[in-house]
Amino acid sequence: MNTTKRVGRPRGFNCDEALMAAVEVFWTKGYEGASIKDLTEAMGIKAPSLYSTFGDKLNLYKQAIERYLSNDACAPMVAFESEPDIRKAVRAFLEAVIDYATQNESGTRGCFLSSCVSTSAGEVEGVDELLKKAIAETDARLAKRFELEKEKGALPDKFPSLERASLMFDLRQGYIFRARAGLKKNTMTLDLDRRVSIILD
Amino acid sequence: MNTTKRVGRPRGFNCDEALMAAVEVFWTKGYEGASIKDLTEAMGIKAPSLYSTFGDKLNLYKQAIERYLSNDACAPMVAFESEPDIRKAVRAFLEAVIDYATQNESGTRGCFLSSCVSTSAGEVEGVDELLKKAIAETDARLAKRFELEKEKGALPDKFPSLERASLMFDLRQGYIFRARAGLKKNTMTLDLDRRVSIILD
């Protein structure tokens, strides 16, 4: 009655690590641009293992998206939530977005969601659902912090939390787009202070 | 000495129309997702004609981008520039963005630039240059209108035109992203008035 030991030959790779490697590949190459060869090589497994564990390419893609979403370790969100002062937190969020978008090893990659959506949402079945969920969750997560600040008295009672949360989200998209086009960090950082004011005041 | 008549068999298709058809295909399918078959069928020509007139797929892609950029008929820009009252103009811009992103025949397509950049910029040589130019031009075009309004006295002298222009641009990216995920027009229109205030006040 051992629940951990399954019958048959044990899997020779870590399922989760393989999935994270797949995220990386889709991230840089897009859904169509990522070949099974690219994926298997990055994941360190052969094609039959990929197909038996993750299904086909589309299924792997969806699982990679969910893996990314469930990670919660999106750098800008962490920066935003870990900084106690709300004004500094907003600034840290935007800075992290810019960093995230510009200083990635394999050139500018933007955000996995942004990258994935344009290649696949609408074209590939089921992907838009995942993204809708992700947007709503991110908006809510940002708004929650604003609500907490209102309770603390750091923000006025009539502060429109959800509205400003989605504003932050949209600014993020703008930075990502600019970074993809190759704009440099220093040019994007210029009006940071005023953008913080726009969000909070 | 006839300059219009060239020697040899005349081209049986309109070069510009074919290029616009190519834009449509890249728009909906992305660079990698668009096959030569897709392209030739939409353009109404056979592969050899495509290659002799536009070079290879990458060259066609770049020409399609430039064709799109030189069009200047981007609906939100037109809406923004043709409305005399600046407040209404900003609102019209945002409304047009939302319309543009949500009510396209083949599902939600977003913007050609946004679609094209994520598939190809960074991965495909030369594309990021085209986009950088496009962003700078759009920012400048929006800012120019703000400057005119300052001269007219409709905006304060210290109004940061370029900053607010890029803010508008970035909000646009956010809407496009949301539309791609399948968000509906009415949910995005909710905080439109406050977003106009954010841009102008």
Place this chain on the structure above:
DNA sequence: ATAATTTTGTAATGAACACTATAAAACTTT
């Protein structure tokens, strides 16, 4: 008319694609 030139359609090229049949390998169960 004939020659020269360019575009066109047909059909093919090799490469890369997503995906899988098969059998050996590695484990648990009996």
Place this chain on the structure above:
DNA sequence: AAAGTTTTATAGTGTTCATTACAAAATTAT
């Protein structure tokens, strides 16, 4: 140790991919 089960690697499957060789077709130049 033999049987049963699952994963693995090898080596393919047919399809689609971007691209092009070739010759007929359509025009201008001589």
